[in-house]
Amino acid sequence: MKKNDMNLYERYRSENKIKANYTSPIRLYLAIIIAAVLIVGAYSAKLIIDNLVIKNNITNLEQYVNNTEIVTQMDEISQIQSNISRLNEIETSVSGLNAVLDYIPRYDSVILDIIYYEKPAAITYTTLTYSDNTISIEFTAPKSSDASNFALSLQRTKKFADVSYEGYEYDSVTNLYRGVLVCIMEGEN
């Protein structure tokens, strides 16, 4: 199309556009600086918002913590925890005590069952005395060997720390031998 009119203003604008494009590195640097400022600004804004959120949470938590009802409940919880601690201590002490109790010899039905079932048929108990983990059994037997056999029988049960036989004496009235067996009990553990 033949150019038959002129407009210097149009040329001026296009020349300036070319000049503006020519100075594009400056615009590029400017764009980078603006972008950096925007990024830093956005990050700062994010930090500020996060900070505000955290402060808000702290305020909420402080309000929650300082709430009278909550404080009362917290005190109760502390009390309960204190009690639990004390109970734990007691449990520990009781456990230790149980261990001690388990170790301490006890005169119970097991001992009585042993004394009863290990007794030979010929022996008759006259007195059974328990004092300071020592059981003293007074008995009568038709034969002198019955007493020693009975002492051996009790020793073999290994339920006693010691079984001692202090001898016997003959009772001519009843024609029976009379003796005493001393059994020292031992702890279970």
Next chain:
Amino acid sequence: MTLSIEIGRNCAYLVEAGVSKSKIVIKKTHYFAFPEEWITDKGIINMEEFSELLNSNLKENSFKNKKTNICINNSSIIYRELIVPQIDEKRLPLLVRSEMISVLNLTPDYIMDYIILEEINDNDKSMLRVLAVAILDVALDSYISCAKACKLRVDVIDSATNAILKLVDGLDIFNDNQQLILADITSSHLRLYLFENGKYVLSRNNHLISYNLEDEKEFINAVIENINKMIQFSYTRDNGTNAKKVVLSGMDELLETIQKRISEELSIPCEIIAKPNYIESNVKYENRYVNAIGSLIRK
């Protein structure tokens, strides 16, 4: 509506008109003078005063339109006719620019534009004859800044020669085999355009003594003398023996006197430029506004 401002050497001409594709309706005209020193090849150098003067004239005469065409008709614009090879239209601006820089030894800080006058054949090579203009970017800046200072929105910046070429294109002043001299007369300058066979050939600018009523005769003598020189020059052209005619435009108050004297003294037909038929005027049509009106025509 468009406001057209012709900025001459010592005078500015304002025309407000409704412009459509087929018609220009002039609504308002006004002109005012300013000191010649205010404008140089670097444009308006006395920006503040010029802007204030233009603004006050716009306000006083109720020019309210903002869309503005500026027509530069002073020493800040350089014209040159060039013959360049016919190349791709997109590459032509660069070629014209480099030719102008080379021919006129210009620096790169010039804004340039051109129109294609005609296609010619030179030794079987297809060439283009173009009319190129160049103006310093600072000069163009000054006109744009001045318009901004007056709150005007610049749409077009045109040159006086291009405006005249567009205006006469619609006139029935060219006859076959005729050399025509168009004389645009201002109060301090005379611009002469030579046309051959209806085609623009060249233009010359002549500095005149400043017009005033007391020296009117002397001023007219200077105008006629310069027109006569152009007539003599036209004889040196290849088709210099062809019939000749002088057409006058510019200072309306002098045109009839000058017409009469040219017809009598130079024995050459002389007429005053007529109003193109696509132009209507709601105010008195005056020839001093031809450049401003020509800038309203867009092709």
